[in-house]
Amino acid sequence: MFETTLPVIQGAMAGIADANFVVAVARYGALPTLATYGVTPVQLRQALHQIRVQTQQPFAVNLMLQQSNWPALAQVLLIEQVPIVSLSAGYQPELVQRLHQAHVQMIAVVGSLQQALKMAVLPIDCLVLEGNEAGGHVGSTPRATLLAQVQSQVRQPLVVAGGIYQAGQLKAALQQGFCGVQMGTRFLLSQEANLPFVMKQHLLGQHPPLQPTQPTLRGLRVQGQLIPCGTVAAHIQTVQSLATIMAPFKAL
Known part of the structure; x- marks a missing residue:
């Protein structure tokens, strides 16, 4: 998938999925995604150059279309000839x-x-079906329901997201005809993620509720700050390295 070793996408996480994290994730065969929410065009160009100096592996850039400066960011992506763009x-x-x-x-x-x-009637190459178990801004549909509703209705390859953290879930998704999985919270709770360790510790074993924001957001308040994260946090007990996290996926 997208010429990566593993059919795994790292979901975009504002303030977390920066250039350094993209390079780190790329080392382990997944498709990393650079987040652009809250980033200026100049900062985006700098991040792209930083990534390209450090890795030749594929990566994507997420463009969150609710942010006011998305047209300027999109222009940077076109000028810099970014090969994979994630739209949300x-x-x-x-x-x-x-x-x-x-x-x-x-x-x-x-x-x-x-x-x-x-989106399916547009020239989109892949759809990520994100259930409301995911962190960040989510819809109201649980993952299993969303997969059942969409799978037979569109022509594009489909990626499963929301509550994904185990290699067995990837195996099951592939067996069911999906082309891969996307994970966000599992990567958030890695040693390499750009989040203070004390905050990661607060998230371990917790079940982040849906927050009544517009749009709805799933996350947990830690030291007065709302950290977007999904239900996966309830299943994670320790902060591990990316090498440890990705080893079971590589073993499939």
């Missing part, structure tokens, strides 16, 4: 056509059947 939290068909004309591979993150059907 919005619907911009003209942008999709521009990226397609520039031969950019596109991933669309969707949280409902309606969103999936809207």
Whole structure:
């Protein structure tokens, strides 16, 4: 998938999935995703250059379409010829056509059947079906329900997301006809993630509730700060290295 060793995508996490983290994840065969939420065009260009100096492995860049400066960020992606772009939290068909004309591979993150059907008629290469078990901004549909609703309705390869943290879940997804999985919280609770260790410790073993924000957000308040994270946190007891986390996936 996207010329990576493993059919695993690292989900974009604002403030966490920076250039250093992208390079770290790339070492272990997954497709890393650079987050751009809260980033300026200049900072994005610097991050892209930093990544390319350190790795030749594939990586994606997420464009969250609710942020006001997405057009300027999109222009940077086109100028820098970023080969894989992940789109989330919005619907911009003209942008999709521009990226397609520039031969950019596109991933669309969707949280409902309606969103999936809207994106499926566009030249999108892959749909990430994100259940509401995921962290960050989520829809209202649980993963299992979303998969059942969408799988027979679209032509694109489908990636499973929301509550994914074990290699066995990847194996099951592949057996069910999906092309891979996306994980966010599992990567968040790694040693390499750009989050203070004390905050990671607070998240371990916790079940982050849905927060009544617009749009709905799943996360947990730690020291007065809302950390977006998913239900996976309830299953993780220790902060581990990426090498340890990814070893079972490589063993499949």
